[in-house]
Amino acid sequence: MISRTRSVWWFFFFFLPGWAVGQQTTDAIHLTTEQLQGLSGEYTSADEPDLPVSFYVQEGKLFTESERQFPTALTVLSATELADGGDRYRFSLNGSGRAANVSVAYKGDPVTYVMPRTGEAVRHPFPAYERQEATIPMRDGIKLHAVILTPAGGTGPFPILLDRTPYGVDGLTMKSFYTRRPELARAQYIYVGEDIRGRFKSEGTFELSRMVVNHSDPKVTDESTDAYDTVAWLIKNIPGNNGRVGVIGTSYDGALTMAAGIDPHPAVKAISPQAPMIDTWLGDDFFHNGAFRQTYGYDYAMGLEQNKEMSDVSYGRDVDGFDYFLERGSFAEDVRRSDAKTLEGKVLPTWQIFLEHPSYDHLWYVRGVQHHMKAVTVPTLEVGGYYDQEDMWGPQEVYATLEPRDTRHENFLVLGPWRHGSWSASTRSLGALKYGEPIGTEYRKQIEAPFFAKYLKEEPGFDLEDTASFQTGSNVWKRYPHFPPAQATPTRLYLATDRLRLQMGKEKVRVSYLSDPADPVPYRHRPIQPTYAADSQWRNWMTEDQRFATGRKDVAIWTMGKLDHDITVTGEVIADIFASTTGSDLDLVVKLIDQYPDDDSDPTMRGYQLMTNEEIFRGRYLKAFDKPAALRPKQPREFRYSLHAIDHVFKKGHTIMVEVQSTWFPLYDRNPQTFVPNIMTAHPGDYQKATVTILSDKAHPSSIILPLVNGK
Numbered sequence: 001m002i003s004r005t006r007s008v009w010w011f012f013f014f015f016l017p018g019w020a021v022g023q024q025t026t027d028a029i030h031l032t033t034e035q036l037q038g039l040s041g042e043y044t045s046a047d048e049p050d051l052p053v054s055f056y057v058q059e060g061k062l063f064t065e066s067e068r069q070f071p072t073a074l075t076v077l078s079a080t081e082l083a084d085g086g087d088r089y090r091f092s093l094n095g096s097g098r099a100a101n102v103s104v105a106y107k108g109d110p111v112t113y114v115m116p117r118t119g120e121a122v123r124h125p126f127p128a129y130e131r132q133e134a135t136i137p138m139r140d141g142i143k144l145h146a147v148i149l150t151p152a153g154g155t156g157p158f159p160i161l162l163d164r165t166p167y168g169v170d171g172l173t174m175k176s177f178y179t180r181r182p183e184l185a186r187a188q189y190i191y192v193g194e195d196i197r198g199r200f201k202s203e204g205t206f207e208l209s210r211m212v213v214n215h216s217d218p219k220v221t222d223e224s225t226d227a228y229d230t231v232a233w234l235i236k237n238i239p240g241n242n243g244r245v246g247v248i249g250t251s252y253d254g255a256l257t258m259a260a261g262i263d264p265h266p267a268v269k270a271i272s273p274q275a276p277m278i279d280t281w282l283g284d285d286f287f288h289n290g291a292f293r294q295t296y297g298y299d300y301a302m303g304l305e306q307n308k309e310m311s312d313v314s315y316g317r318d319v320d321g322f323d324y325f326l327e328r329g330s331f332a333e334d335v336r337r338s339d340a341k342t343l344e345g346k347v348l349p350t351w352q353i354f355l356e357h358p359s360y361d362h363l364w365y366v367r368g369v370q371h372h373m374k375a376v377t378v379p380t381l382e383v384g385g386y387y388d389q390e391d392m393w394g395p396q397e398v399y400a401t402l403e404p405r406d407t408r409h410e411n412f413l414v415l416g417p418w419r420h421g422s423w424s425a426s427t428r429s430l431g432a433l434k435y436g437e438p439i440g441t442e443y444r445k446q447i448e449a450p451f452f453a454k455y456l457k458e459e460p461g462f463d464l465e466d467t468a469s470f471q472t473g474s475n476v477w478k479r480y481p482h483f484p485p486a487q488a489t490p491t492r493l494y495l496a497t498d499r500l501r502l503q504m505g506k507e508k509v510r511v512s513y514l515s516d517p518a519d520p521v522p523y524r525h526r527p528i529q530p531t532y533a534a535d536s537q538w539r540n541w542m543t544e545d546q547r548f549a550t551g552r553k554d555v556a557i558w559t560m561g562k563l564d565h566d567i568t569v570t571g572e573v574i575a576d577i578f579a580s581t582t583g584s585d586l587d588l589v590v591k592l593i594d595q596y597p598d599d600d601s602d603p604t605m606r607g608y609q610l611m612t613n614e615e616i617f618r619g620r621y622l623k624a625f626d627k628p629a630a631l632r633p634k635q636p637r638e639f640r641y642s643l644h645a646i647d648h649v650f651k652k653g654h655t656i657m658v659e660v661q662s663t664w665f666p667l668y669d670r671n672p673q674t675f676v677p678n679i680m681t682a683h684p685g686d687y688q689k690a691t692v693t694i695l696s697d698k699a700h701p702s703s704i705i706l707p708l709v710n711g712k
Contacts, residue, residue: 029077031062035079036060040056041119042122043102047428049428062076070126070178085107128174131172133147142203149173149174149192157243159189159241160235161246164194164226165252168309184448190234211366212366223256231264244455251390258278261373269456271379273380275384276395278397284391285300289641290618290620291618291668294666299531302338306340306343315529322665325669326665326666329687330680331351331679332680355678369398373405386472387542393644409466420539427441430543431543485570491705493705494696495704497509497511508697509695509696511696515581521554524537545608549661556659557658560656572644575639578637579695581673584632585619587619591613591659593658595607596610613643616668617641628677643704662692
């Protein structure tokens with residue numbers, strides 16, 4: 001069933017009718033045309049030179065727009081201050097009465113942006129879309145809610161772009177399409193957003209990360225079959241489509257996109273899973289190598305599973321999440337004290353899974369999408385961030401799993417120094433890091449848009465052979481025929497007494513520290529806010545300066561000294577550490593760090609300790625992820641595991657550092673350091689101090705393995 005909203009708005013480059021605006025206004029203060037003209041122009045922030053904002057006069061009102069900001073009429077508050085809802089624009093005038101700059105305060109953003117006037121106003125094309133809603137039947141009778149944007153002008157037929165999501169599609173409009181995906185919006189696709197089962201306006205029961213079923217049984221359903229049924233309905237019922245469908249999505253939507261490529265509908269011609277949460281136990285979201293991400297698992301399920309929509313998460317007024325979780329202790333105690341329940345008054349389903357399935361058993365395995373990817377069924381563009389705080393593992397795992405099966409050379413990978421999903425922005429910077437160019441915009445314009453244009457419209461322009469990576473340190477785009485490139489040579493940096501060396505020394509190195517669960521190492525600067533709170537620092541924590549941790553006695557440190565030449569590392573970094581503990585369980589956290597020189601040209605970066613790679617491994621799973629076992633006290637064990645991929649140049653004058661620790665709180669729950677059957681239900685008395693010793697000698701060659709591309 002389709003319900004149409006007949007609000008077809010036509011936008012042309014030179015004219016926007018007064019009735020077709022983002023906001024109708026009734027100004028309490030009237031400004032003359034001359035006064036408004038004095039405010040008009042293009043204004044550009046020095047931090048975001050690629051995103052200028054224009055103001056212009058039309059029909060007696062001042063409008064604002066940008067390349068991805070829909071034209072909107074502003075409300076006059078005074079002769080120099082105007083508003084768009086909660087956003088405020090304050091102009092500063094020069095002696096001639098013309099605006100010299102504008103200070104912009106966006107609602108919910110604590111930063112005020114000062115943007116000097118840089119020229120005359122620039123108008124942008126906004127091809128019109130018609131919005132409609134539909135209920136789409138699945139094979140088992142469940143109906144899913146969708147919002148459909150159809151080009152209202154231009155020459156069809158048009159391909160379909162589908163984004164399936166648990167986060168709600170009611171807010172999908174022409175305006176939000178241009179804000180979120182401006183390049184694809186202007187290219188004119190039939191854009192569809194769909195609520196998955198049990199979310200928002202869709203029927204059925206929501207199950208976080210549904211298992212993948214045997215598709216030979218026509219009666220069973222999963223996200224792949226729901227995508228199949230959705231595509232079949234769209235092709236049949238949406239007029240003006242060209243019979244080709246692309247699927248796109250980030251994070252949870254990315255996993256749903258990947259699912260659409262498993263036994264896909266024949267009309268699906270291209271998919272782009274971006275930061276897909278492929279396996280939430282092995283390396284995405286909830287667990288990493290068996291270590292439970294306590295704050296994220298707690299916050300995410302609370303936000304998603306209390307009802308069909310989204311719920312806010314709070315630790316209390318001015319409460320530091322570090323203290324919040326430390327005082328509670330185990331995750332079972334978190335659940336016991338929480339007021340969060342399902343609508344039926346039960347424990348949140350995912351919390352119950354955490355409590356009952358702490359190991360990688362069958363329940364987790366069948367939810368791991370990578371186990372069901374048997375072929376590159378359609379052209380696939382994976383996108384991931386080297387600083388993705390949520391799903392770094394997913395896109396790298398998808399690429400690695402599909403690459404040996406890529407007989408038609410249609411498996412593509414794009415990696416960059418992005419946090420989770422930030423390629424949707426211009427991304428000239430991330431935290432303190434500055435890249436010198438808008439790498440997010442470059443990716444979307446040069447790779448993403450041409451990818452869909454090739455496979456859905458048969459247009460030229462997509463020239464990616466295999467992998468594109470923005471290399472940090474050098475700050476340049478690289479293209480590779482395979483990732484990692486063939487010239488990357490695995491090279492060991494051995495942990496000597498206090499230094500990193502290219503050869504193993506003759507001495508027997510023993511470096512010890514006391515790990516105390518009552519005084520864990522914070523994973524980032526405190527205070528710790530709820531993950532998605534407005535003031536949360538979660539998004540950029542992986543680029544935080546690590547000097548806050550290096551002074552602690554429970555962090556072991558090795559350095560290489562100042563480099564006398566650039567060292568380029570491209571590919572997967574491996575930690576190979578031999579460690580013992582006086583306890584019977586142990587977490588090992590390994591960080592690879594680029595320490596900037598004290599005389600760096602950028603004052604912000606002087607002495608800065610930037611993590612390039614980092615990961616945790618829970619010792620009870622050294623034998624097998626599905627069979628936890630106690631460690632024998634004081635017996636050395638080898639911890640060999642991936643720190644994920646990197647494409648980075650350690651510059652001349654910088655220092656390579658390696659840090660090892662055994663707590664990373666409260667992102668990861670504390671290991672009691674005494675073996676218990678289920679850490680989720682550990683009691684206060686189970687948490688004990690333990691002495692951890694890192695061994696390095698010929699029998700225990702502790703090292704970091706770097707894929708070097710420019711020799712030693």
